[in-house]
Each structure stands twice: as C-alpha cells, then as structure tokens.
Amino acid sequence: MPEILCLIPARAGSKGVPRKNRRDAGGIPLISHTIRAARAATTPSAIVVSTDDSEIVAIARDEGVEAIVRPGAYAADHSPVIDAVRHVLATRAEQGASRADVIVLLQPTSPFREPGDIDAAIALFLASGRTPICSVYQTEDAHPARMYRIVDGHLESLMPELASVRRQDLPPVYHRNGSIYVFGPAEVASGRIISDHMIPYVMPVTSSVNVDTEIDLLLVNAILEERAEAAK
Structure with missing residues (x-):
C-alpha cells in the first residue's frame, strides 16, 4: 500500500x-474542520499540520494529529506552499518516518470538504497513473464570458x-476551490x-467555500449554524 500523507x-x-x-x-477553530475531515477519511496513512503558530500547534495536538513547526522563512506572505511541503517531508525523513508516495494538500480555509472527497481524490490520483489532482467547482454566473478588463476607460470583454451568449448556453468552466x-x-x-x-476532482459549489475574507467567514458560520439547527 502506498504511504499517503495529508x-x-x-x-x-x-x-x-x-x-x-x-x-x-x-464553535471550533476553522482548521479543526479540515483536521477532522482528514481523520475521518479512510485512505491517509498520516496527517501533519505545518505551522509557525504555537496556538495552531496546540489545536493540532488536541485534535490528535502531528504538528511540525515551520521556520519563519517558509511562512511569509510570499512563501510558496511547496517550501512548506518540502520542509515537512525533510523533517519526517529525519524523524525516521516512511517516505510519502502520495501527498494530499488540504487547505484549512476550506471547511466543507467531506472525508469522502479526500478518499475519492486519492483514488482518482492512484487510478490515473498518479497524475496530479486538483479540486474544482463549476462556475455559474461568474463565467469569464461575463468578465472585462478596463482599457483606456472602456470595458473590454x-x-x-x-x-452576448445566455448564461445557460455558455460552455462549462471550472474554478479551483483550493480544497484538495x-x-x-x-x-x-x-x-x-x-x-x-x-x-x-469536481466538487459542488456548496462544498467549495474558501475563507479569504471576513464575509467568507460570516458565510461559513451562517451555514454551520443552519446545519446545527437542522440537526436538532
């Protein structure tokens, strides 16, 4: 079986x-939704949180997963995520962990992915001959046919x-949702x-909320509150 690292x-x-x-x-930290989805998935061999935040280290450990402290050089605004990936892999190698055959990157800003999404994306990767997988959702009105540049003070499509094509007649396009x-x-x-x-790996738009702004966080809390009420 391949070694699969979330x-x-x-x-x-x-x-x-x-x-x-x-x-x-x-009612829980945003990152806990991602940790719990990863823990509930059946395929991963290991789950690691990479962070430069001592509070997130504590959250990860409380949730029962490993936390690796990321150097500040890999945690700046301009730092590419691949640096964090390489740091985790090198640290785990030093610790004697098995080499990861599959890496599953789960952004903590996507709280609505399901454990089954993680397992299905991994299965797709393995079935494809290990071609990289990226989760997306189909756009609706936010279609590039509805978008413009401003050139010399005028709109340029x-x-x-x-x-001028009706929305329902536009060819489907997909947006990376940052989830998997x-x-x-x-x-x-x-x-x-x-x-x-x-x-x-196509996900529904309802599972694709990505927290980049305060409004996104308000939306997440509203959805979670509605789900909690429905579960009563």
Whole structure:
C-alpha cells in the first residue's frame, strides 16, 4: 500500500482575515474542520499540520494529529506552499518516518470538504497513473464570458465571442476551490503543485467555500449554524 500523507499548511499570518486558521467556525477553530475531515477519511496513512503558530500547534495536538513547526522563512506572505511541503517531508525523513508516495494538500480555509472527497481524490490520483489532482467547482454566473478588463476607460470583454451568449448556453468552466490537491514526489521535485496537466476532482459549489475574507467567514458560520439547527 502506498504511504499517503495529508498535509495541512496553516501559517499564522493572514492579511484578509487576521488569525484566520484559528478563528471560530461553528464553535471550533476553522482548521479543526479540515483536521477532522482528514481523520475521518479512510485512505491517509498520516496527517501533519505545518505551522509557525504555537496556538495552531496546540489545536493540532488536541485534535490528535502531528504538528511540525515551520521556520519563519517558509511562512511569509510570499512563501510558496511547496517550501512548506518540502520542509515537512525533510523533517519526517529525519524523524525516521516512511517516505510519502502520495501527498494530499488540504487547505484549512476550506471547511466543507467531506472525508469522502479526500478518499475519492486519492483514488482518482492512484487510478490515473498518479497524475496530479486538483479540486474544482463549476462556475455559474461568474463565467469569464461575463468578465472585462478596463482599457483606456472602456470595458473590454475577456471572451468577446461569448459576451452576448445566455448564461445557460455558455460552455462549462471550472474554478479551483483550493480544497484538495493530490500529487507525488515528482511534483515536489519539480516545485510545481499546479500545472497544465492536472486532473479535476469536481466538487459542488456548496462544498467549495474558501475563507479569504471576513464575509467568507460570516458565510461559513451562517451555514454551520443552519446545519446545527437542522440537526436538532
């Protein structure tokens, strides 16, 4: 069986939503939703949180998963996530852990992925001959045919050939939701998690909320409150 590592990158800094990864989301820290989904998935061999935040280290350990402290050089606003991945893999190698054959990157800002999504994305990766997987959702009104640049004070359509087409007649397009990336050692070596040959794992828009702003966090809490009321 392949060694499958779920890696949850959760640095302390966030400009859009301060302390984002440990903000309250339905009565628990936002990151706890991702940790619990990973723990409930059946496929992963190990789960690791990578962070430079001592409070997130404590949350991870309280949730029963390993936390690896990330150096500040890998936790700045401009730091690529691949640096955190490489640091975790190197640290685990020093600790004597098995080499990861599959890396599953789970952003803690996506609280609505299900354990089954994680297992299904991993299965798709293995069945595809280990081609990288990226989770997406189908856009509706936020279609590039409805988008414009402003050039010399005028609107310039990104897709002029489709600018007048009815929404329901537009060709489907998909948006990365940041929820699940599955890749292997080859992508780590190349330094490219996102590439032109990824296979999509399509998720519903209702599972694709990604917390980048305070409004997103309000939406997450509203959805969680509604779910809690419905469960009573």
